[in-house]
Amino acid sequence: MSDLCDFPQLLAGLGVKPTALRLAVLEVLGASSKALRAQEILEAIRSKRRVNKVTVYRILDGFTRRGILRRLAIEDRVSHYELACEHHPPHPHFQCHNCGQVQCLEPAPLERMWRDLKGPLGNRADRIDIRVEGVCHKCREIS
C-alpha cells in the first residue's frame, strides 16, 4: 500500500536502526492493501528468510510504541497491524465475518466523529477506532 514511504529514512529519523528484520516487517506491511495479523507478517518474512516469532512480536511492539505502526483491536484475540505513516492516516476498517479479512476504509468520516464523541466526557480521548463488520464483496458473490 505504501511504497511511498522510504523506510530506512523513516527509521533513521527516529533513531531506530534499520536492521534487515525491521525493514522486512515494514516492507511486508507496505506491500499489503489490508491490515495484517502478526502471524501473517511472520509467514511473509519466512517465505524469504528465517526468523524467530519473538523477534517479530518485539519489532511490532516497538514500532507500535513509537507510532510507526497502528495496532488494531479489530478481531477477538488477534491484533492486526498497519503502517501509521503520513500516507496512512487513521481510518475506519471493515472486517468480513466470513473470510476474516480486514479492509481499510476511507478516512473521511473520522473528523466528524471526533467532535461528536470527544465532547460529552470528563475523559480525555486520544484515539477513535471504527470497525464495520459484515460480509465482503467477494464472500457475497460466492454464496
Next chain:
Amino acid sequence: MSDLCDFPQLLAGLGVKPTALRLAVLEVLGASSKALRAQEILEAIRSKRRVNKVTVYRILDGFTRRGILRRLAIEDRVSHYELACEHHPPHPHFQCHNCGQVQCLEPAPLERMWRDLKGPLGNRADRIDIRVEGVCHKCREIS
C-alpha cells in the same frame, strides 16, 4: 444497568431455560454500568456460588449467538460482554488505557455513521463498532 429487563421472561420468550447460572450471568451484567470481561463475570458469580469457567464461557457464547448479549472486541485478547436488550441499543465505547475500564457512551451518533460507511462498499455492513481510547475521568484526577 438494566434492572429494567425481566430476565426469566426474556429467556422464556426465546425458548431458553432460565437456569440458575444463566440468570446469574444476566444479573451480573444487568447490575453493571460497564461492559465486563468473561473473567469478571466469572468472579462475580463465584463470590456467590461455585461455577466452572467452561459453563460461563458456553453461556456467554450461546447468549451472544442468540443476540441476548453483544460481544465487544474492544481490547486486545479479551472479549467484553454487555446486555443487548432493548434498553441497551448498540452504542460507542470508551476504554481507558490506564485502568482498562470500558465505559458505554451515548448511542446517538451511530445512525449517521451507518449512512457514511455503508455506502461506498460492495460489502454488506451488519454492524458498526466505535471505540474511543483515552484516559478516563478518574485516572486523570489521580495523575
Next chain:
DNA sequence: AAATGAAAATCAACTTAGTTGCAAATATCA
C-alpha cells in the same frame, strides 16, 4: 416412586496468540 432421556454443568486436557528471561550473535565504539 422408579426409569428414561435430554439438557446443562463439570472436568481435564488442549489450543492459540503472545510474553518472559536468558543466552548467543552482531554491531558499535574506544
Next chain:
DNA sequence: TGATATTTGCAACTAAGTTGATTTTCATTT
C-alpha cells in the same frame, strides 16, 4: 583489538478461551 550495547534466537511460560468426554440435574413417562 577488546569492551559494551543492541539485536536476535531459543525454551519455557502465560492468559484466555475451546474441546470432548463424563456426570449431574431435572422433567417426563411408566
